[in-house]
Amino acid sequence: MGRCFKTWLILVLAIAVPSCCWASASLVQRAVFQAVWQEINANYYDTDFGGKDWEAIGERYRKRLSAIEGPTAFDQMMTEMLRELGDSHFSIVSPVFNELIPNVWEGGETGMDLSVVGNRVIVHRVHLGGAAELAGVQAGHELVSVGGERVWDLRKRISESVVYNNRIHYYLMEVVENRFFGAPGDKVSFCLKAARLTSAKKLTLKLQTYRGRMSSQLGNLEESPMVLESRSLGSNIHYLRFDLWFPSLMEEMRSVIRSMDRDSHGLIIDIRGNPGGIGLMATGLAGMLVENEYEMGRMRLRQGHLNYNVYPQSGAFLGPLAILVDGTSISTSEIFAADMQETGRARLFGSRTAGAALPSVLKKLPNNYYLQMAIADYVTSRGNRIEKSGVTPDEVVALSTSKLRQGEDSVIDAARKWILRQSD
Amino acid sequence: MVRFLSLWAMVAFTGGGTTVLYGEIEPAAQKIFASYAEFLGGVDAFEEIDTARLKMSMEMPGLGMNMERTVTFKAPDKVYMDVYIQGYGKMRQGFDGENGWAIDPIQGRRPLMGRELDQLKDETNFREGLYLADKYSSARVVRKREDGLTTIECINADNGLLEMLYFEEPIGLLRRSDYTEDMGPQGSVPVSVRFDVYEKVGDIRLPVETSADMMGTSVRAVITSFEPNVEVDDSIFKLPE
Numbered sequence: 001m002g003r004c005f006k007t008w009l010i011l012v013l014a015i016a017v018p019s020c021c022w023a024s025a026s027l028v029q030r031a032v033f034q035a036v037w038q039e040i041n042a043n044y045y046d047t048d049f050g051g052k053d054w055e056a057i058g059e060r061y062r063k064r065l066s067a068i069e070g071p072t073a074f075d076q077m078m079t080e081m082l083r084e085l086g087d088s089h090f091s092i093v094s095p096v097f098n099e100l101i102p103n104v105w106e107g108g109e110t111g112m113d114l115s116v117v118g119n120r121v122i123v124h125r126v127h128l129g130g131a132a133e134l135a136g137v138q139a140g141h142e143l144v145s146v147g148g149e150r151v152w153d154l155r156k157r158i159s160e161s162v163v164y165n166n167r168i169h170y171y172l173m174e175v176v177e178n179r180f181f182g183a184p185g186d187k188v189s190f191c192l193k194a195a196r197l198t199s200a201k202k203l204t205l206k207l208q209t210y211r212g213r214m215s216s217q218l219g220n221l222e223e224s225p226m227v228l229e230s231r232s233l234g235s236n237i238h239y240l241r242f243d244l245w246f247p248s249l250m251e252e253m254r255s256v257i258r259s260m261d262r263d264s265h266g267l268i269i270d271i272r273g274n275p276g277g278i279g280l281m282a283t284g285l286a287g288m289l290v291e292n293e294y295e296m297g298r299m300r301l302r303q304g305h306l307n308y309n310v311y312p313q314s315g316a317f318l319g320p321l322a323i324l325v326d327g328t329s330i331s332t333s334e335i336f337a338a339d340m341q342e343t344g345r346a347r348l349f350g351s352r353t354a355g356a357a358l359p360s361v362l363k364k365l366p367n368n369y370y371l372q373m374a375i376a377d378y379v380t381s382r383g384n385r386i387e388k389s390g391v392t393p394d395e396v397v398a399l400s401t402s403k404l405r406q407g408e409d410s411v412i413d414a415a416r417k418w419i420l421r422q423s424d
Numbered sequence: 425m426v427r428f429l430s431l432w433a434m435v436a437f438t439g440g441g442t443t444v445l446y447g448e449i450e451p452a453a454q455k456i457f458a459s460y461a462e463f464l465g466g467v468d469a470f471e472e473i474d475t476a477r478l479k480m481s482m483e484m485p486g487l488g489m490n491m492e493r494t495v496t497f498k499a500p501d502k503v504y505m506d507v508y509i510q511g512y513g514k515m516r517q518g519f520d521g522e523n524g525w526a527i528d529p530i531q532g533r534r535p536l537m538g539r540e541l542d543q544l545k546d547e548t549n550f551r552e553g554l555y556l557a558d559k560y561s562s563a564r565v566v567r568k569r570e571d572g573l574t575t576i577e578c579i580n581a582d583n584g585l586l587e588m589l590y591f592e593e594p595i596g597l598l599r600r601s602d603y604t605e606d607m608g609p610q611g612s613v614p615v616s617v618r619f620d621v622y623e624k625v626g627d628i629r630l631p632v633e634t635s636a637d638m639m640g641t642s643v644r645a646v647i648t649s650f651e652p653n654v655e656v657d658d659s660i661f662k663l664p665e
Contacts, residue, residue, distance in 0.1 A: 039640065042640055043639065043640030215511070216510065216511040217510065217511050218489070218509075218510065218511030218512055219484070219487045219488040219489035219511070220487055220488040220489075221511070247511070247512050247513050247529045247530060248511075248513070248529075250529050250530055250532075251529065254532060278512075278530075280530050281530055283530070283531070284529075284530035284531050284532070287531060287532070295609075298611070299611075301613060301639055302639070302640075303613070303614045304604060304605075304611065304612045304613035304614055305611045305612065305613075306607075306610060306611035306613060307609060307610055307611045309609055309610060311531050311534050313531065313532045313533075313534065314532075314533075361486075361487055361641065362487065362488075363486045363487065363641075364485075364486060364488065375639055375640065376639075
């Protein structure tokens with residue numbers, strides 16, 4: 001009878017939920033505090049808690065509870081406590097986010113994609129006919145402020161919180177993008193600079209109705225917009241980009257890869273800005289890129305382990321493969337990239353990933369908030385951890401703003417040139 | 425990738441044994457195993473079931489996930505299972521007596537080979553459940569718990585791992601099982617299962633409500649229907665074209 005639970009075992013560990021960071025207030029703080037502390041105490045993947053005394057940590061924060069006034073202070077305290085563990089994928093998620101992420105997505109679309117370059121937020125892509133294009137936004141321009149808040153100040157506030165340095169890019173994107181959330185028809189004002197030394201120009205865009213793909217609800221993971229872009233880059237090179245590892249995309253990815261010409265020069269998979277999703281998908285996509293079965297990595301649980309196994313699938317593409325990553329490639333994206341690099345199957349381009357690759361689940365708390373909790377450590381088949389260190393590309397290539405202004409993506413370009421050299 | 429379990433294996437989860445660590449199945453343990461087999465309906469009742477279709481709902485309240493599972497069996501070893509999870513899709517797995525296969529949204533369609541196939545074949549051995557002594561290499565009654573349950577410590581003959589079974593005597597009703605879920609190439613995880621409700625279906629009994637704890641998460645499984653000796657089209661056991 002017990003063995004009928006295998007399906008869940010696999011699925012639970014398959015969910016490397018996109019990393020969240022922000023805690024929030026609660027009216028039943030003591031209950032939430034105890035539930036969170038107890039969950040971690042009972043289920044943290046390392047019984048030694050990484051050498052930390054979780055009992056003592058709990059006691060210390062429990063004493064502070066009585067002096068806590070207001071939800072913001074409680075948020076801050078809970079975040080601090082979770083950060084004591086030193087891991088990604090520990091957070092409290094509530095329906096009401098704190099002031100750094102105040103808005104809820106209401107179906108409005110800007111028609112542009114942002115990226116972080118250095119410490120700056122840059123317009124990476126502008127969608128044809130979208131709200132951003134209509135407002136005069138151009139790729140390569142720097143976002144200086146949005147809704148009256150300077151990007152520099154937002155970054156400073158994130159830095160002053162307890163976020164780890166290597167994840168600041170990811171959270172900066174979250175915080176900035178959140179300021180563009182709204183309903184279709186809502187207007188958002190912001191300032192852009194064409195180049196570093198030019199003056200900023202104020203623009204206002206009217207959010208359009210989002211008509212793209214949505215992920216479906218999976219357990220406590222709510223529906224969310226997602227993108228899958230597939231196109232030819234010429235020279236018989238194919239480009240595939242997606243921004244969430246979600247099962248409903250898998251069949252289309254399979255079709256894209258199977259439909260590639262047998263004499264294709266190469267494939268570029270772009271997972272920059274992809275925060276993760278269903279961890280098992282990393283093995284599914286890898287199965288379309290290899291011809292032999294192998295173990296991608298291992299999740300070390302508090303007791304026992306689960307493996308990520310790759311099974312080759314029919315119609316796999318076995319030619320040159322380039323994978324694009326950056327500081328906002330997180331979780332499943334890192335697991336996939338690390339494996340493709342480690343096995344020598346792919347060459348990685350871009351910048352180092354965030355180093356937040358622990359499989360986690362979302363658990364409901366007594367007040368309907370959620371605790372995101374890592375339930376396993378992850379190591380690659382060669383025993384390497386990705387957590388904290390991230391994945392460093394074989395070719396570190398910065399996203400060039402000047403190239404973006406010329407309609408080119410310097411990271412794609414580097415990958416493209418490498419693929420062409422392979423076929424010489 | 426995802427492995428499922430037949431009704432037969434479900435009934436069998438506590439298997440019996442031969443000889444390894446503790447030497448043998450103690451008579452006291454053997455007696456409880458026999459009582460349990462009798463409680464389930466006995467060998468004759470199961471032998472009369474040539475085909476069956478079982479439907480089960482499973483939920484993980486903490487994670488907000490639900491799953492619907494249908495399993496179709498045909499003696500002696502054919503099995504077909506499909507599982508649907510909202511947001512994830514439908515997974516299918518089958519064994520036609522010769523070839524095992526799996527189709528799921530992530531891994532696509534593929535044959536099951538090596539240890540994975542062996543596991544699937546094992547799971548289609550519906551008689552295993554009634555011969556508990558065949559599953560364990562040793563079993564011994566270790567103590568009576570405060571809650572009245574009798575504990576039997578067993579060593580799984582296939583993987584050498586320890587399993588603890590908790591029986592309600594004298595009827596030999598299995599109430600709980602603590603073991604390591606050995607999933608072969610996919611790893612192994614400790615699981616604790618409680619058998620909350622048994623119900624009689626025809627001449628046999630099934631644990632219709634079960635709950636489990638694993639990796640800090642609770643799972644509840646309910647058998648919603650069981651149809652013995654249904655008409656089954658053999659083609660469902662083969663990998664679809």
